[in-house]
Amino acid sequence: MTTKIKKYIAGSFVGCVVAMTTMAITGCTDFLTIYPNDRIVGNDFWKKKSDVETMVDGCYNSMIARNVQERAIIWGAFRSDELVKFSDLSDNTLDNITAVNLLPTNRYNSWGDYYKVINNCNIVLNHAEAVMDEDPEFTKGDYEVIRSQMLALRSLCYFYLVRAFRDVPYTTHSYENDSEVELLPQSTPAEVLQNCLNDLQEAQRNIMRSGAYGENDWRNKGYMTRDAVYSLMADILLWRAAMTHSTADYQQAIAFCDTVINSKHRYYEENKVMTTLKEEENDIYHLIDGDDAMSEIFGSGGNSRESILEWQYIDQDNVNTALEDYYYRNGENSNNSILMASGLFNSPDKSADTPQGKKFYLTKNDYRFWNNVFEANNEEMEQMSIRKMCDLSRQSFTSSSTKGAEKSLNNRDYKQFGQNWIVYRLTDVMLMKAEALVETAVNDSDAVVLKQAFDLVQAVNKRSMMRNATDTLKFETFKTKDNMELLVMNERERELCFEGKRWFDLLRYSYRHMEGVNINTLLADMTEGPKLYKPMLDMIIRKYNGDDGPSGDAVSYKMKGEHYLYWPVEENELKVNKLLRQNPVYIQEKTTSKK
Numbered sequence: 001m002t003t004k005i006k007k008y009i010a011g012s013f014v015g016c017v018v019a020m021t022t023m024a025i026t027g028c029t030d031f032l033t034i035y036p037n038d039r040i041v042g043n044d045f046w047k048k049k050s051d052v053e054t055m056v057d058g059c060y061n062s063m064i065a066r067n068v069q070e071r072a073i074i075w076g077a078f079r080s081d082e083l084v085k086f087s088d089l090s091d092n093t094l095d096n097i098t099a100v101n102l103l104p105t106n107r108y109n110s111w112g113d114y115y116k117v118i119n120n121c122n123i124v125l126n127h128a129e130a131v132m133d134e135d136p137e138f139t140k141g142d143y144e145v146i147r148s149q150m151l152a153l154r155s156l157c158y159f160y161l162v163r164a165f166r167d168v169p170y171t172t173h174s175y176e177n178d179s180e181v182e183l184l185p186q187s188t189p190a191e192v193l194q195n196c197l198n199d200l201q202e203a204q205r206n207i208m209r210s211g212a213y214g215e216n217d218w219r220n221k222g223y224m225t226r227d228a229v230y231s232l233m234a235d236i237l238l239w240r241a242a243m244t245h246s247t248a249d250y251q252q253a254i255a256f257c258d259t260v261i262n263s264k265h266r267y268y269e270e271n272k273v274m275t276t277l278k279e280e281e282n283d284i285y286h287l288i289d290g291d292d293a294m295s296e297i298f299g300s301g302g303n304s305r306e307s308i309l310e311w312q313y314i315d316q317d318n319v320n321t322a323l324e325d326y327y328y329r330n331g332e333n334s335n336n337s338i339l340m341a342s343g344l345f346n347s348p349d350k351s352a353d354t355p356q357g358k359k360f361y362l363t364k365n366d367y368r369f370w371n372n373v374f375e376a377n378n379e380e381m382e383q384m385s386i387r388k389m390c391d392l393s394r395q396s397f398t399s400s401s402t403k404g405a406e407k408s409l410n411n412r413d414y415k416q417f418g419q420n421w422i423v424y425r426l427t428d429v430m431l432m433k434a435e436a437l438v439e440t441a442v443n444d445s446d447a448v449v450l451k452q453a454f455d456l457v458q459a460v461n462k463r464s465m466m467r468n469a470t471d472t473l474k475f476e477t478f479k480t481k482d483n484m485e486l487l488v489m490n491e492r493e494r495e496l497c498f499e500g501k502r503w504f505d506l507l508r509y510s511y512r513h514m515e516g517v518n519i520n521t522l523l524a525d526m527t528e529g530p531k532l533y534k535p536m537l538d539m540i541i542r543k544y545n546g547d548d549g550p551s552g553d554a555v556s557y558k559m560k561g562e563h564y565l566y567w568p569v570e571e572n573e574l575k576v577n578k579l580l581r582q583n584p585v586y587i588q589e590k591t592t593s594k595k
Contacts, residue, residue, distance in 0.1 A: 046127045049138035055128075056146055059120040059153060060222070064311045067113040069322035069421055073339070074108045075164045075567075076500030081543040082493065083339045084383050086329075091338070100558035102567055104574070104586055109567035111165065114157045121154040122174035141206075148207035152224035152232065155196035155203075156423070159236055162192050163504050166566045167522045169580070170195060185579040190519040193240050197233060204229045210308070211267050221303040221310045227263050228309040230256040231424040234432050239504070241439065242511035243519050250436040257433035260308065261285070264426055268305075285430065290367040290464040298389050302420030309423040324417040327498065329385040340383035341373040341498070342543050358542065360493050365469035366461075368494050388498055389419050427460045427495050434488045439512065444480045451475060453484055457491045464494070485509070507565055510536035517562065524581035529562030 045051055062068075077083050078097065085094045093106055102109065128146055131138045154172075161168040169184035170192050203224070210227040213219040234256040241249035265284040288296050288306060297304045302312070313320040329337035348369065349359030361369045373384040374391075437453040444450075454475050461473055478487045492505055511517060513533035523529065534556075541555050558564065568586035 046131050047134045049131065049135050049142065052124065052128045052131050052138060052142075052146060055120070055124050056149065059117060059124060059150065060312075062113075062117045062120050063153065063157075064313065064318070064320075064421070065113055065116075066322045067110070068117065069311070069320065070326070071108060071113070071164070072160070072421065072500040073322060073326050075160070076503050077498055078339060078503075080502035080506055081344060081539050082342055082497050082502045084342050084543065086337055086340050087383060089338060094338070100555055100564070102564075102586070104568040104571040104582065106567075106570075109165075110570050111161055111168065111573075114161055117157050118154050118171075119175055121150040121157075122172055123176065124150045125154075125172070126174045144206035145208055148203035148205070148229075149224045151199040151203040152207065152229050155199050155236075156224075156232055158192055158196050159232065159239075162189050163239065163507070164567055165569070165583075167524070167581075168192060169577075183577045183579045186522060186524075186581065188520050188522055189240075189243065193236055193519075196236055200229050200233050200236075204233075210263060211271075215271070218303055218312055221307045222312040224309070227260050228424060230259045230263075231308050231429050231432075234260070234429065234436075235424075238432055238436060239508060240519070241436070242508040243517050245512070247440060250439045253436040254433055254440070257429050257436070260429045261426070261433070264306075285426065285459055287427065287459065287463040290466070293367070293463065294371040294388070295392050297422070297425065298419065299392060302422075304425075306426040307422060308425055308429070310420040311423065313418040313420055319417050320419050320421065321417075323389060323419055323421065327386045328390045328417060337385065339386070341386050343376075343380075343382040343384075344542065345369075345373045345384060345497075346376045346381055347379050360490060360497070362473075363465075363469070363471045365466045365471055366494065367464045367466065372494075372497055386498055422499060428492075428501070430456045430460055431488060431492045431495065435485075435492075435508075438481060438484045438488055441481050441484075446481070447479065450479060450481065450484050453488060454478060457487055460495055461491055485512075506536055506539060509533065510565075514562070522581065523563055523566070523583050526563070526584070531561050532559055532565070 074097070078094070085091060085098060093108065096103055096106065097108070125147060128143055128150075132140065132143055158168070158170065166189055167186035170187040171182075171184055173182065175182075204226055207224060207226050207229055208219075210225040211220055212225075213223075234253040237249045237253040237256070240246065241253065261284060265286070268286045286305070287293075288304065297306060302310050312318075326338045329340075344358070344360050347359060348361040348363050348366075363369070370387075372386070372388045374387050376384050434453040434456040437449055437456075441449040441453075454473070458473050465472055473487070478484050489505055489509055493502055496502070510533040513535075514530045516530040518526075537556055537559060540559070563583055563585040566583060568583050569580055574580050574582060
């Protein structure tokens with residue numbers, strides 16, 4: 001059995017291997033590594049299989065850097081309606097984001113750390129093949145697996161960047177010394193996403209299948225595997241389809257989701273994995289029982305059987321400081337948390353899955369109502385501490401429960417916050433498939449397809465209901481295409497809240513109802529982008545229940561069109577690389593503010 005402490009081949013190497021910046025993009029020429037420059041790129045390094053393995057671990061280590069994790073939280077979660085800033089915290093940067101003032105000087109719009117990971121992947125891709133001639137132990141099969149991982153990891157980074165900035169520089173060249181500086185312009189989403197899909201299509205041929213590393217080996221979930229590749233391809237296709245309204249992309253996304261779901265099912269069957277949930281006949285999901293789901297999925301060890309890809313943290317050796325600082329609000333850290341859950345998590349609302357709904361939950365019989373946030377003192381509370389990923393104390397429920405366990409209970413040690421960050425897990429893929437199915441339905445009368453989508457949502461929802469609960473979802477309530485679309489999106493929020501998904505879910509929702517989106521054109525070449533879908537704006541506006549945030553009219557005014565969905569290019573990047581072009585709305589706002 002591979003233990004968690006052996007997550008990296010060079011244990012003391014964590015966080016130190018090649019975090020080299022892309023000089024042409026960031027303007028920085030420092031090599032952030034414990035080795036001198038010539039050790040990384042010189043003739044004495046790329047000689048052995050272990051050199052390649054060390055560099056591969058360095059790529060994954062650069063992905064778990066604090067700034068990368070921090071941006072996954074801010075880009076994917078904080079901009080949405082699920083999170084607010086802790087009211088007692090003084091932070092003008094977060095205040096500006098809340099006020100929809102995304103300034104070019106905002107520290108969160110730096111893309112440098114993602115390009116570090118991309119550059120690290122490119123270094124491996126450009127050097128690893130030659131090692132086969134130097135070390136007979138480094139076989140063609142070894143090389144193909146590593147090449148596949150690097151293509152997939154690089155694609156994931158580019159996908160984050162496209163969703164945050166839309167138009168980004170794209171390169172497959174590795175920058176290894178100051179003489180290689182090359183200034184790059186931005187590429188369109190069409191170009192970057194297609195490059196990612198091409199790389200992933202190539203990667204899936206030789207990458208390790210999930211489970212191939214052996215039972216309980218962290219690499220099954222910590223490395224890019226075939227299931228992770230297919231999950232990422234489905235996600236990219238969902239994103240592109242939302243922008244282009246492509247039925248073919250939705251159908252492909254469904255196929256990739258099916259591949260992942262079936263792969264998980266085969267693994268359970270082949271290894272006779274038993275579940276604690278009493279499974280229904282023909283169940284292929286094998287989801288963890290709702291009573292155990294929180295502790296097993298987000299337990300200190302991580303890598304549950306539902307998991308597909310997780311960034312690996314190791315308690316004191318490698319603390320998840322970003323998640324700890326932004327979410328953790330217990331024990332010694334009680335006054336240091338940065339973000340809180342919005343009041344939308346406060347109480348159930350039977351109309352939550354209709355356009356008029358104001359809350360995320362439908363019933364208190366949902367385990368997630370108790371496990372995602374700490375129970376509010378009253379129904380007027382506008383922010384609550386996050387419990388998910390922060391507190392694993394077991395709770396006992398009955399179908400008539402009205403209170404959670406004692407809120408002071410906590411088995412997370414502030415000094416050893418080794419919580420993995422989950423990138424993809426099975427229920428995420430199930431709900432991606434449901435989302436794609438809804439979009440392939442021709443209209444409200446396409447009951448067969450809508451029922452297929454509903455059944456996926458029902459499977460996710462039902463596992464989180466207390467055992468004697470009777471208030472489960474009913475198809476008749478959501479049988480129109482619009483209501484089913486909202487049901488899927490709200491179930492994703494109940495299931496995946498605080499995991500860096502919500503803002504991107506909202507953007508896809510808006511794009512699906514926008515006309516005139518052109519992924520082949522840069523924002524800088526658009527005089528006025530397509531207008532946002534008002535119901536999406538309404539969901540953002542409902543985040544502001546009090547006087548701390550902007551009014552609904554202010555949010556609507558400041559988010560008039562597509563340009564406002566994306567971060568501006570950081571000011572320093574524009575100074576270094578004259579080929580970069582700023583998102584036009586921020587040029588206008590800067591000019592207006594000077595006047």
